[in-house]
Amino acid sequence: MSDRRFLSILTGSFSTPCADNPTVAMIEAAYRHHDIDARYINCDVKPGNLADAVRGAKAMEWVGFNCSLPHKVAVIPYLDALSESARIIGAVNCVTIRDGRLTGDNTDGKGFLASLREVADPRGAKVMLLGAGGAARAIAVELGLAGTGHVTIVNRDPAKAETIAALVRDHTRGDARAMPWEGEARVPEDVDILINATSIGLGDRDAIPPVALDSLRKGLIVADVIPNPPKTRLLREAKARGCTPLDGLGMLVNQGVIGVELWLEKTLDAGVMKRALQDIFGAGD
Numbered sequence: 001m002s003d004r005r006f007l008s009i010l011t012g013s014f015s016t017p018c019a020d021n022p023t024v025a026m027i028e029a030a031y032r033h034h035d036i037d038a039r040y041i042n043c044d045v046k047p048g049n050l051a052d053a054v055r056g057a058k059a060m061e062w063v064g065f066n067c068s069l070p071h072k073v074a075v076i077p078y079l080d081a082l083s084e085s086a087r088i089i090g091a092v093n094c095v096t097i098r099d100g101r102l103t104g105d106n107t108d109g110k111g112f113l114a115s116l117r118e119v120a121d122p123r124g125a126k127v128m129l130l131g132a133g134g135a136a137r138a139i140a141v142e143l144g145l146a147g148t149g150h151v152t153i154v155n156r157d158p159a160k161a162e163t164i165a166a167l168v169r170d171h172t173r174g175d176a177r178a179m180p181w182e183g184e185a186r187v188p189e190d191v192d193i194l195i196n197a198t199s200i201g202l203g204d205r206d207a208i209p210p211v212a213l214d215s216l217r218k219g220l221i222v223a224d225v226i227p228n229p230p231k232t233r234l235l236r237e238a239k240a241r242g243c244t245p246l247d248g249l250g251m252l253v254n255q256g257v258i259g260v261e262l263w264l265e266k267t268l269d270a271g272v273m274k275r276a277l278q279d280i281f282g283a284g285d
């Protein structure tokens with residue numbers, strides 16, 4: 001009589017379009033590395049099918065799933081509870097299913113913070129954050145919760161930046177203000193960390209956010225959320241000026257680590273996951 005089990009733990013992702021989402025390759029590489037009998041299924045879920053997909057995951061006893069665009073806000077009514085940051089951010093990208101209860105979390109900002117902590121302590125730091133979309137919102141809230149001193153949010157549409165600044169001021173101990181993005185943004189001398197949270201640079205190694213390059217001084221930490229290509233032009237210019245560059249792969253990898261900790265209570269090897277992404281995106285300059 002065989003004692004082999006033929007039932008894998010199920011995790012995955014609901015989004016659309018999703019054919020270019022590499023998370024499955026990253027997480028399944030780590031499941032294999034740790035000999036964990038689990039699968040991560042990348043599912044194309046159209047907006048009208050989200051409710052059925054969530055019900056299906058629950059019915060099939062998935063332990064959790066990521067949800068990406070366009071479901072990060074729409075999924076909330078189907079959940080039983082939200083983590084503190086998901087509640088403040090108003091968006092969920094990671095759902096844990098335990099004893100039939102669904103809890104929503106947001107790992108975008110947490111993944112970024114975990115990556116940032118590899119090079120700097122965010123507590124008390126002064127941050128300049130470029131962009132005011134979903135990634136910027138999650139990062140700003142987590143920075144505030146982590147005790148960052150001050151965040152200046154720079155965006156073409158300053159009203160969007162002010163909405164995020166108010167979230168930080170009202171729901172965290174952090175301070176924040178909005179600034180309109182006109183011409184080239186200069187990084188003030190007292191800023192410790194510059195973060196590009198715009199989509200500029202995605203899939204285009206020559207694109208760069210309009211920042212005065214002579215304000216990128218030695219010692220400044222320059223982080224980019226763009227995972228593809230990992231060495232964006234902003235990071236290359238920053239490195240050439242003596243700044244500490246931080247690429248968007250770390251944010252993606254740490255989101256995977258945090259998600260699986262929530263689902264399986266196991267910590268995956270971040271190095272294995274990063275190498276899986278580098279095989280896909282390339283690691284070079």
Ligand code: NDP
Pocket residue numbers: 108111131132133134135136155156157160181197198199200202225226227248249251252253255
């Ligand atoms: P959104 O579409 O919500 O926001 C995009 C932001 O970029 C907006 O603030 C927009 O400004 C700004 N922007 C776009 N083009 C320009 C431009 N030419 N000049 C100035 N500002 C510009 O996107 P998300 O926040 O969801 O995602 C942003 C990026 O983050 C994506 O490229 C995504 O790949 C990356 N990301 C990476 C993750 C990772 O794990 N590494 C995780 C999540 C996202 P405006 O408001 O004025 O239009």
